[in-house]
Amino acid sequence: MLDQAQWTQVVEQAVRAPSIHNTQPWTFTASGDRLEVRRDTARVLPAIDPTGRQQVLSCGVAVQFxxxxxxxxxxxAEVEVLPDPADPEHLATVRVLGRAEPSAADVRAAAAIGARHTDRAPFLAEPLPAGLLDQLQVEAGRDGVWLKPIGRVEEETAVAVLLDQGEQLEQRDPAYLAELQAWLRTDPDAPDGVPVASLPTGDRATNYVVRDFAGGGAAPDVLPTPADDDPPPPVEHPSVVLLGTAADDRPAWVRAGMALGRLLLTVTDAGLAASPLTQALDQGWARNRLTARLGLVGHPQMMLRLGRPSGTPVTSGRRPVGEVLRVG
Ligand SMILES: Cc1cc2nc3c(=O)[nH]c(=O)nc-3n(C[C@H](O)[C@H](O)[C@H](O)COP(=O)(O)O)c2cc1C
Structure with a gap:
């Protein structure tokens, strides 16, 4: 049995989870030994996330945290995913089973929650530590999720083309642009949304296009434009991985989120950072094309750049726990 103060501490960590456009689309209900996690349907993103898949995935990360x-x-603790078939927004129940001395790995994982940020800037030009991708594959597998490094040249080309197509088509969609603008924040203390300060400035030389949050005229004044005589940017070679699942339903989305949470904490603990690249996964046509081009068995759920940060990433805001947690 946990009391209000203890559940508050747990949920303070859970809400540090990344979420699409930092919508924080979750609510928590705690009582006794149980924490129920639901999607908050008041915060949906119909243009970028028409099925709610990415928000459910975001909630899965919060469950893992x-x-x-x-x-x-x-x-x-144990997690029951989609415990009530009659309530599809009740994504998971976390149940406390008993007490056990935390391992060193448990303590490190918890410390990584506060250190993790989405880092959209170029990463340093160095390979990932040996064995890390194997470790991530094993960890993702614990939630029934597969992890595929995008390694071969033809895979990199297919991903690059689809990211570019996804980005361009989205930038031409007024509803997508309106949604981006609605979730972009110039106030660094904003409790939700994507802070402008967390967006990289300047030109990029990369196959893996980072989402242009301020593009398409959505917010023309918030980022500086590079000058004509700026030197060309160094070519980026980030490591890119794809997470996927055999099924493509809510339970699979929650588990993909839990695996993503595990992965992000391992990456952070290794002194590395990640940023999602989901333009090739937002819309059904793009996900289908990605599946076909890469010959995937199953459904892609999340694409990530991984690497060593070149600077200090910006912390994005969170809503106060009191707004999202009810203790019964
Ligand atoms: C499902 C999902 C999809 C995301 N897609 C993108 C993306 O395409 N591009 C991007 O730069 N960030 C993406 N993000 C990162 C969020 O914008 C970020 O988590 C949020 O702004 C909070 O910031 P933080 O991760 O630094 O705490 C995504 C996050 C999630 C969970």
């Missing part, structure tokens, strides 16, 4: 926070506080 809650489990990590519980373990670090000396509680063992």
């Amino acid at each position: 809650a489990v990590v926070a519980l373990r670090a506080s000396g509680c063992t």
Whole structure:
């Protein structure tokens, strides 16, 4: 049994989860030994996320962060995914099973929650530590999720083309641009949305186009334009991985989010950072094309750049826990 203060501490960690456009599309209900996690349908993104898949995935990360926070506080826990078929927005219930001394790995994972940020800037030109991708594959597999490094030249080309097509088509969609603008924040203390300060400035030389949050005239004044005589940017070679699942339903989306949460904490603990590249996964046509071009068995759920940060990433805001947690 956890009391209000203990559940508040757990949820303070859970809400550090990344979420699409930092919508934080979750609510938590805690009582006794249970924490229920629901999607908040008041915060949907119909243009970029018409099926809600990416928001459910975001909630899955929050579930994983809650489990990590519980373990670090000396509680063992289990997760039931989609426990009530009659309530599809009730995505998971985390149940405390008992007490156990946290392992060193539990403590490190919990410390990584606060250190993790989405880092959209170019990464340093160095390979990932040996064995890291293998470790990430094993960890993703614990949630039934596969991880595929985009390694071969033809895979890189297919991904690059689809990211570019996805980005261009979205930038031509007024509803998508309006949504981006609605979630872009110039106030660094904003409790949600994507802070302008977290967006990279300047030209990029990369196959993997980072989402242009301020493009298409959505917010023309918020980012500086590079000058004509600026030197060309160095070519980026980030490591890119794709996470996917055999099924493509809500339980699979929640589990993909939990695996993403695990992966992000491992990456952070290794001194690295990540940023999602989801323009090739937002719309059904793009996901289908990605599946066909890469010959995937299953459904792509998340694409990530991984690498060593070249600067200090910006912290994005979170809503106060009191707004999202009800303790019964
Ligand atoms: C499902 C999902 C999709 C995302 N897609 C993108 C993306 O395409 N481009 C991007 O730069 N960030 C993307 N993000 C990162 C969010 O914008 C970021 O998590 C949010 O702004 C909060 O910032 P933080 O991760 O630094 O805490 C995505 C995050 C999630 C969970």
